[in-house]
């Protein structure tokens with residue numbers, strides 16, 4: 001059973017009339033975010049172009065949680081459109097507008113219309129590190145310094 005937490009949201013004036021983020025199926029992990037561009041100001045993304053798309057939402061996550069702005073697989077598979085900084089991180093102390101940095105990796109222009117579902121928001125608990133330098137060697141491990149394909153292709 002998934003955990004549910006209360007999250008205070010604000011709809012900014014340019015999002016008036018748009019549905020709040022919602023989970024599209026009973027057990028969806030992501031709630032879809034919609035583009036709050038004006039009806040007469042759709043954003044056209046040329047192939048290779050990127051744009052910061054407003055959602056018209058701001059929120060106050062409880063301390064101890066983050067929200068991840070993740071791409072929608074449908075947009076990626078059908079149009080090559082994805083989030084450039086995926087997953088985007090919304091900090092719990094951020095009160096600004098949530099924005100989605102979309103990039104068009106496809107070969108045709110992609111138009112972002114008002115109300116279109118452009119990304120999804122996943123709420124996740126946060127573990128923070130207390131970082132401290134040590135003088136001694138780090139504990140041994142079987143992997144050691146191997147990485148970046150050390151186990152083969």
Ligand SMILES: O=c1ccn([C@H]2C[C@H](O)[C@@H](COP(=O)(O)OP(=O)(O)OP(=O)(O)O)O2)c(=O)[nH]1
Pocket residue numbers: 069085087088089090091092094097098099100101
């Ligand atoms: O896809 C995203 C990613 C971030 N943000 C907002 C919320 C987040 O709390 C803030 C800062 O994001 P991040 O820490 O990733 O960016 P930064 O370049 O490190 O900016 P800052 O110096 O403001 O932390 O920007 C978004 O609205 N959408």
Ligand SMILES: [Mg+2]
Pocket residue numbers: none
């Ligand atoms: Mg930052």
